Amino acid sequence: MLTADRLFYNEGIHAVGIQRIVAESRVTRVTLYRHFASKDDLISAYLDRRAAYDHRQVDGIIDAHPDEPRQALEELATALTRDDFAAVRRGCPFINASAEFTASHPVRVHALEIRRWVTERLEGLLQRLEHSDPRSTAEQLMMVRTGAVVSGALDANEHLNDDFLACWSKLIDDGLPRGAQARARSRGK
Template structure:
């Protein structure tokens, strides 16, 4: 296993900030080199192309999302309904406040077409989160866990966009209420459980 490189970390932190704040196409390699305090040779040693740097930036964001979602699910291992609500609460508390320009995966994906790494990474993380939601809904005997998980992702995506554009000061409350209603509408009634 190779030791973590401080230069690689600086490059990634700089790219993360600039790509998210200004957009990937708007930020050139020379600017990342200058702001991260490395040489061009050092950057290309760690990231042979800008596409490699884009992929690493999104992989880093995805690793955070994996840890966040898995942490909530693990904390409520025996209560999938509570895990689902806590995921919504974490999204409102952490993500809506920290993603003032919208979802980094959607933003990056919008800048590219076809099978570019940005689009591939966006698809991968969305599929992974949707899959985790579907697993929780299955554990609750939801009537249609696949559709329920897809709808929850749609609501989350809409809420993130709303947070970046609309200035809704009750976004968190509105989001959690909608999220919970979607979940509950697909759960068996007490008589169905009997």
């Protein structure tokens, strides 16, 4: 699975054939097909593995801050800059996979599911902060995250982390009740 993950992410799903995966993973074709009945099953396992990482990361951060939704949101953003931007130099694996398949293909459905799940988790945190527009802001936070991942993959933005964190915080702060905005600003100084 690690070989398929590396090759699918680095080179693209369509560009990598089963024979290449067999050769580089040093397993027989029979062994591979014993675990994955088809290439589509292997692709699904690849995306499941990537989604499971996201689930663990997001839930772990939220669970670490059960009474501090703002802190959880900040830590989620920080985790992206600390972990994900460096790990996804070729962009988001779900977006990359989606680009290779039609809208009705299970790969696209899988990508949509993980993005919706993350967005729902962000929305829940924003609701707990009594944000004025948690649904729209959660969507915007996902857009900013996606844009930052693409920027990290394509641009030579030396300020990507700082720019991303500032935008993330502003989106959150702009919808908070006035007293919460003042507290957020004082924490940032």
